[in-house]
Amino acid sequence: MALLEVENLVKHFVAERSLLGRPKAFVRAVDGVSFTLEAGKTLALVGESGCGKSTVSRLVLRLIEPDAGSVRFDGQDLLSLDTAALRAFRRQAQIIFQDPYASLNPRMTVDQILSEPLALHDLVPSPRRRARVDELLRLVGLEPRLARRFPHEFSGGQRQRIAIARAIAVEPKLIICDEPVSALDVSIRSQILNLLRELQDRLGLAYIFVSHDLAVVKHIADRVAVMNLGSIVEEAEADALFAAPRHPYSRALLSAIPLPQPHAKRTTVLLEGEIPSALNPPSGCRFHTRCPFVVARCRTVPPELVADGTGHATACHRVAELPSADAILPAAGGFSPSLAKLVAAFSQKAEGAAPSGVGIQAARPTAT
Amino acid sequence: MSAAPLIEIEGLRIRFHGDDGRITHAVDSVDLSVANGATLGLVGESGCGKSVTSLAIMGLLPKQSAEVTGAIRFDGLDLLQAPDQILRDLRGNRLAMIFQEPMTSLNPSFTIGDQIIETILRHRGGSRRSARERAIALLRRVHIPSPERRIDEYPHKLSGGMRQRVMIAMALACDPRLLIADEPTTALDVTLQAQILELMRELKAASGAAIILITHDLGVVAEVCDEVAVMYAGEIVERAPVGELFASPQHPYTVGLLGSIPRLDHRAEQLATIEGMVPNMAQPPAGCRFAARCPFMREACTAARPPLVEVTPGHLSRCIRAPLELLVS
Numbered sequence: 001m002a003l004l005e006v007e008n009l010v011k012h013f014v015a016e017r018s019l020l021g022r023p024k025a026f027v028r029a030v031d032g033v034s035f036t037l038e039a040g041k042t043l044a045l046v047g048e049s050g051c052g053k054s055t056v057s058r059l060v061l062r063l064i065e066p067d068a069g070s071v072r073f074d075g076q077d078l079l080s081l082d083t084a085a086l087r088a089f090r091r092q093a094q095i096i097f098q099d100p101y102a103s104l105n106p107r108m109t110v111d112q113i114l115s116e117p118l119a120l121h122d123l124v125p126s127p128r129r130r131a132r133v134d135e136l137l138r139l140v141g142l143e144p145r146l147a148r149r150f151p152h153e154f155s156g157g158q159r160q161r162i163a164i165a166r167a168i169a170v171e172p173k174l175i176i177c178d179e180p181v182s183a184l185d186v187s188i189r190s191q192i193l194n195l196l197r198e199l200q201d202r203l204g205l206a207y208i209f210v211s212h213d214l215a216v217v218k219h220i221a222d223r224v225a226v227m228n229l230g231s232i233v234e235e236a237e238a239d240a241l242f243a244a245p246r247h248p249y250s251r252a253l254l255s256a257i258p259l260p261q262p263h264a265k266r267t268t269v270l271l272e273g274e275i276p277s278a279l280n281p282p283s284g285c286r287f288h289t290r291c292p293f294v295v296a297r298c299r300t301v302p303p304e305l306v307a308d309g310t311g312h313a314t315a316c317h318r319v320a321e322l323p324s325a326d327a328i329l330p331a332a333g334g335f336s337p338s339l340a341k342l343v344a345a346f347s348q349k350a351e352g353a354a355p356s357g358v359g360i361q362a363a364r365p366t367a368t
Numbered sequence: 369m370s371a372a373p374l375i376e377i378e379g380l381r382i383r384f385h386g387d388d389g390r391i392t393h394a395v396d397s398v399d400l401s402v403a404n405g406a407t408l409g410l411v412g413e414s415g416c417g418k419s420v421t422s423l424a425i426m427g428l429l430p431k432q433s434a435e436v437t438g439a440i441r442f443d444g445l446d447l448l449q450a451p452d453q454i455l456r457d458l459r460g461n462r463l464a465m466i467f468q469e470p471m472t473s474l475n476p477s478f479t480i481g482d483q484i485i486e487t488i489l490r491h492r493g494g495s496r497r498s499a500r501e502r503a504i505a506l507l508r509r510v511h512i513p514s515p516e517r518r519i520d521e522y523p524h525k526l527s528g529g530m531r532q533r534v535m536i537a538m539a540l541a542c543d544p545r546l547l548i549a550d551e552p553t554t555a556l557d558v559t560l561q562a563q564i565l566e567l568m569r570e571l572k573a574a575s576g577a578a579i580i581l582i583t584h585d586l587g588v589v590a591e592v593c594d595e596v597a598v599m600y601a602g603e604i605v606e607r608a609p610v611g612e613l614f615a616s617p618q619h620p621y622t623v624g625l626l627g628s629i630p631r632l633d634h635r636a637e638q639l640a641t642i643e644g645m646v647p648n649m650a651q652p653p654a655g656c657r658f659a660a661r662c663p664f665m666r667e668a669c670t671a672a673r674p675p676l677v678e679v680t681p682g683h684l685s686r687c688i689r690a691p692l693e694l695l696v697s
Binding site (some may be wrong): 048090146155185186189190194212213216218254259260263270335336339344346 | 503547557561565584586587590591615616617624625628629631636638640641642645661695697
């Protein structure tokens with residue numbers, strides 16, 4: 001049985017009310033989203049701003065209530081839970097946010113931040129909490145002696161480690177990572193991604209990884225769901241999706257990402273026009289206004305998300321007739337042999353040095 | 369590059385004097401040059417000094433707190449010595465800049481037309497009507513649909529991608545010789561980013577302007593730049609033609625950066641990480657500034673500041689252990 005089963009989730013936000021308070025316009029943030037997630041696996045939700053990926057992640061945690069649909073976690077229907085049961089569920093599912101500057105209480109020390117969930121869920125008796133906090137900090141690559149410090153004394157990457165420690169403190173089965181590395185510098189990003197993977201292996205965590213960055217998603221996800229304007233347009237194993245994206249929107253997304261490979265030969269699908277608003281999504285297929293393969297039927301009939309025998313699902317009327325998507329990502333990429341050796345040497349030597357991410361300097365930002 | 373450079377930066381040093389008397393060394397002896405029609409990528413992580421360098425070129429650093437020394441020669445004129453009046457004539461005219469935040473760099477209380485027309489009238493003069501026509505033509509050039517109507521709209525009516533196009537139209541208003549683009553696509557979605565990058569390539573081909581593109585995204589660099597300068601802790605640590613830099617980087621920091629980005633074009637089980645933190649810029653280390661984080665560090669690295677030396681023709685590195693291939697062969 002899957003850890004998480006989401007079926008036909010719908011959430012419309014009221015955008016405008018009449019004088020009498022009746023809703024006049026809705027933002028159709030999430031419109032019929034279904035997926036499943038196995039224990040210990042990572043599902044990535046990808047798409048551009050406003051596609052509903054963050055809303056889905058909050059619906060799954062019941063941080064906001066859906067208008068329709070169901071969420072089953074470990075076989076249990078989340079929407080039927082009362083307050084006490086919901087609190088128990090929150091022990092099983094945690095979230096890490098994008099901005100590590102906003103998601104930690106500036107008035108609490110790291111020790112307090114990490115002890116709170118332990119106390120709240122009555123997990124560790126108070127005399128042993130300090131030891132558990134030390135252990136959590138070590139797990140995320142921070143020195144236990146930093147526990148008495150406040151969030152402002154840490155860099156962005158270190159704060160994200162603290163947020164991760166807080167999430168794993170309650171030993172959850174599922175962590176929702178909402179753009180966890182988007183606010184971080186490139187070199188810090190790789191540390192956090194490596195850490196998330198390592199923790200998944202060690203603790204058997206399942207992740208829902210919400211991101212707009214497909215390179216990051218390719219690195220971390222087992223399965224990928226591509227969202228456009230509130231619905232999933234394609235869902236597949238990560239390898240299959242990146243090898244041969246089927247939906248025209250997935251192709252456009254992949255081809256839009258600049259590759260760190262000068263003069264790479266690839267097909268580019270440049271989308272024209274703006275992203276339509278979820279306030280007034282196009283009729284039929286919501287991608288039809290920007291789709292290079294649009295036909296009359298696309299403008300009127302919304303396509304269903306249909307899976308083939310391999311579990312690769314696509315919501316497109318013309319999926320069978322589309323040209324092959326070979327050259328969207330160049331096959332031969334990557335490092336020259338000597339550069340690969342150099343990068344390997346760089347990483348190896350670094351491992352022998354200080355443990356990752358520790359050490360703290362006067363947390364004074366540099367001037368730029 | 370054969371032609372005489374359009375802009376030549378020599379020994380640029382920028383220090384900030386804080387209220388508490390603390391001095392921050394933001395940029396140290398940066399040498400750069402960009403030829404007409406070339407695109408230089410300035411790459412580095414937050415705080416490395418790349419944006420400050422561009423603000424210095426534009427003369428936009430606060431005079432009270434920023435101490436700028438060295439020379440920035442634009443078409444032979446040293447911008448650091450030039451009087452304000454001359455700088456004002458240059459900015460928005462032959463020197464233009466696009467900022468990262470299209471949401472905050474337009475004035476919300478004027479229509480986009482007013483803002484573009486103001487630039488044209490200030491530098492080119494002429495009638496308001498002809499300036500308006502030029503503004504419409506510019507909006508069309510950056511692919512804004514129905515520019516005759518859009519020109520009278522306020523910035524809040526436009527999406528992020530549209531606003532960035534307006535910023536670009538404004539920057540192009542007087543056919544600049546040098547365009548500085550500071551993270552022009554960072555705030556945008558990828559499909560919009562692709563449109564804007566395509567637009568920049570198109571404009572570069574049409575106008576022959578030189579571009580300095582500041583970014584942290586190595587993918588963007590690979591797609592649009594001819595030459596790259598990598599900055600770390602206020603210094604240029606490597607400079608090379610774009611193909612060279614990605615094929616055989618000669619500074620360990622660049623190696624770390626290339627190894628640490630997840631890539632669509634191949635799969636790494638484990639990403640490289642650059643351990644430790646950037647040095648405190650109030651007291652930058654005397655030797656190599658990357659030494660504390662460098663796995664290839666030797667004692668000599670911390671003794672004296674390594675010079676920027678040519679490893680192969682046109683490829684410069686500030687690492688005494690370059691060429692790095694020798695370390696792994």
